[in-house]
Amino acid sequence: MTDQWQNTLGWEPSAAQQQQFQQLYALILEGNTRLNLTRITQPEEFWEKHLWDSLRGIKGWLQADTLAKAIDIGTGAGFPGIPMALVLPQTQVTLLDSIRKRMAFLTSLLREMGVKNATAVVGRAEAVGQLPQYREKYDVAMIRAVAAAPVCAEYALPLLKVGGKAVLYRGHWTAEEAEGLELALQQLGGAIESVDAFTTPLTQGVRHCVYLSKDKPTPAEFPRAVGVPASQPLG
Numbered sequence: 001m002t003d004q005w006q007n008t009l010g011w012e013p014s015a016a017q018q019q020q021f022q023q024l025y026a027l028i029l030e031g032n033t034r035l036n037l038t039r040i041t042q043p044e045e046f047w048e049k050h051l052w053d054s055l056r057g058i059k060g061w062l063q064a065d066t067l068a069k070a071i072d073i074g075t076g077a078g079f080p081g082i083p084m085a086l087v088l089p090q091t092q093v094t095l096l097d098s099i100r101k102r103m104a105f106l107t108s109l110l111r112e113m114g115v116k117n118a119t120a121v122v123g124r125a126e127a128v129g130q131l132p133q134y135r136e137k138y139d140v141a142m143i144r145a146v147a148a149a150p151v152c153a154e155y156a157l158p159l160l161k162v163g164g165k166a167v168l169y170r171g172h173w174t175a176e177e178a179e180g181l182e183l184a185l186q187q188l189g190g191a192i193e194s195v196d197a198f199t200t201p202l203t204q205g206v207r208h209c210v211y212l213s214k215d216k217p218t219p220a221e222f223p224r225a226v227g228v229p230a231s232q233p234l235g
């Protein structure tokens with residue numbers, strides 16, 4: 001897969017990082033026998049949909065490990081946050097999810113792999129976004145396969161420092177979705193910075209990464225109470 005990394009990202013993992021990817025795959029497969037972690041279990045599919053896709057969204061940061069703090073909201077089995085932590089060892093990555101069992105599994109996986117720059121946290125994005133130790137503390141927030149775009153924005157923007165970026169990992173992306181997201185962002189203190197359209201290298205799946213910038217502090221009322229962003233999306 002070395003050529004695939006180079007051809008698509010202009011970057012390739014070191015031999016040590018490739019070994020860590022192998023170990024991650026083995027541990028996720030093992031965890032999957034006890035916990036419902038992921039449906040993506042075949043080696044090529046795991047490479048494309050979990051490893052490659054996770055890192056494609058942070059392509060711009062792969063050459064220079066300059067981020068201080070990142071958060072992966074609704075990390076599930078650890079994507080995109082764990083691949084990010086493995087390739088950016090100077091970045092402190094928070095893996096956030098509301099499912100306690102999954103976060104207990106990720107905590108033991110990180111210990112077993114010796115990963116020191118990632119921490120699994122159990123919580124709802126709506127609640128964590130109101131806690132002073134997390135609010136406006138992050139340079140980057142990633143969010144993949146969690147909710148509609150305006151909901152993702154309401155989860156992510158409060159956690160970002162002013163000047164921080166959110167990466168929304170999406171499949172298809174339409175002009176209507178962009179319009180709804182813009183309206184939500186006006187209330188949250190952010191804007192759409194760019195939209196990157198691409199296909200995955202093995203199965204040509206359609207993907208869009210929507211990059212948001214946080215331009216001013218998010219009003220204290222956001223995120224709203226648990227469940228409200230999803231039931232009454234902004235916009």
Ligand SMILES: C[S@@+](CC[C@H](N)C(=O)[O-])C[C@H]1O[C@@H](n2cnc3c(N)ncnc32)[C@H](O)[C@@H]1O
Pocket residue numbers: 073074075076077078079080096097098099123124125126143144145146
């Ligand atoms: C479909 S999984 C996606 C997991 C991973 N991001 C990926 O792409 O493989 C969605 C995850 O988001 C979590 N989640 C959904 N809403 C959340 C919220 N408000 N706060 C924290 N986690 C949430 C769920 O518990 C679940 O683990």
